[in-house]
Amino acid sequence: MSSLSKLIRNENMKIYRRPRTWIMIAFLLLTVALLSGLMNWESYRNPSTDWEQGLIQVNSSMQQELQNNQELNGDQKKQLTEQIKLNEYYLEQGINPRELSLWDYVNNSSSLIILVTILTVIIAADMIAAEFSWGTIKLLLIGPASRTKIMVSKYIATMGFALLLLLLCFGSAFAAGGILEGFDGLSQPLLSVNADGIVQESSMIVDVLQKYGFAVISLIMYVTMAFMISSAFRSSSMAIAFSLLFMLVGNTVTMLLSSYSWVKYLLFANIDLTRYLEGSSPLRPEMTLSFSILMLAIYYLAFQFIAWLLFTKRDVAG
């Protein structure tokens, strides 16, 4: 009887022996390089030689805004006050906030997790369907491994690929930031204003990991959905097309329909948990963080269960 770890090795072999996979990886690395290059070029083009003067001006105009504009609500006022506090802190400490550091590059790379998601969705959608397209499903299933075990090995290999891309995304942005701005920015803290109105320092890496974490949650949801679609359609191209279509169109459609209350039960309304962070709002006012987490858990289990049913219970003929 096959061991799970050996089945996972087999699945990895099928992923990494295909040129397509390496094209994807190269594409991701290239995108990170391009993004980092652009950031660097942008800051080089607009040198902030007189940044202190600039900050003083910004602060005074924000002060005026606070005093004169009657239409500001509580949140906006709080934001302005905090920004002013931060700017004052920058001026006191002599920190130029617009000067890029290594962490800005890593932070920015979190916006590329959508690319990681798309690439992993393509791999996931292909994972089961391709075996049918190639006709290798028969040999795969006629062996001392249950279908459940085979499916689990495929899912784990897919998640392994996602993890690899995430590490590459993080690592390459880190390297690019280090090379372009120097690795001495590593210890730079994240500055924010706490509840008592005092500027405090916190760890930059925790902040970056939090950004990654939120993006990874939606990655897991999309990839698991693609995996289910792969198990439903026995053709690679159909599975890839439908997975990408759902992912790209689903969000837009959900936005358009957000006036209906039932929209809150859709996957896409819940998938972006950053909506519950300060300064943002959920798609519908009655939605809460725990509601969204519950919905995501339900969707996740449903995707897994349907994928399992479709893969293990159906006849493999033709």
Added chain:
Amino acid sequence: MTEAVLQLRNVTKKIGGRTIVDNLTFDIPAGEVFGFLGPNGAGKTTTIRMIVGLISMTKGEALIKGVSVRNYFELAMTHVGAIVENPEMYKFLTGYQNLALFARRHNGITKERINEVVTMLGLQNRIHEKVKRYSLGMRQRLGVAQAILHRPSLLILDEPTNGLDPAGIRELRDYLRKLTKEEGISVIVSSHLLSEMELMCDRVAIIQGGKLMDIRSLQETRDAAQTKIIIEVDDIPAAEQLLASVFDTARMNVIGDQLELTADKEAIPHITKLLVNAEIEVLGIHAVQKSLEDQFLEITGGEMIV
């Protein structure tokens, strides 16, 4: 007959109200090349798919070395290797990488074993080439290599001669013989062509419309087919009486105005002499080489494509 390597018990498949495989019950003895013979659409592939668990059975049970495929799938599959329809492998991998991949599913397949199988099937020269460059015959052999890596008791090949040229078919026959001899494997091959099964199989199950029509030993059938002597004489009862003194009456049979006798061809001069001496007019006497094909066509009602 030694212990059965495969037992089918009331194996039935219905799809959409149509019975595709109908209550198949038979045993396949160990150590033989066993054929599933039947016209296209007879249900051979469907039966094989059920045996290896690709599709579910509507009813019945298949036991491989006594292990139920349904209840102990993983264990049952350690005893079997199979190619169902086309021998599809991962085209972006080399032959060797494919074998390594399939070997990893089993316990204890060494590099030496992989090399041994590669040599046995004559693949050593091109085993490190990508499978997409293989001919059908080579893919077929790689498929067989994959199926026997783990020394299964039973090898199942569905229509293995499809698409092979006569030389390829001869090679297939040769290495199947070698496998049964050197590895002690029992083999099931399916085909709709008797002419191809004839030289390959020890025994065939004839399947038609999803039903088992007959199981025949090809050697016995061949022997029986070659020894019928048809005698045409003017006085049948007299001839019958005369020959009864020499031959076993159980081997004689009167059909119309002909006397059929199961005997060697060499008996013809002797019989002729007897009849002539007894002054019975001999109108004709000849040995009938009723071919295997004729016999099988009788069983299937003429539907077999030979």
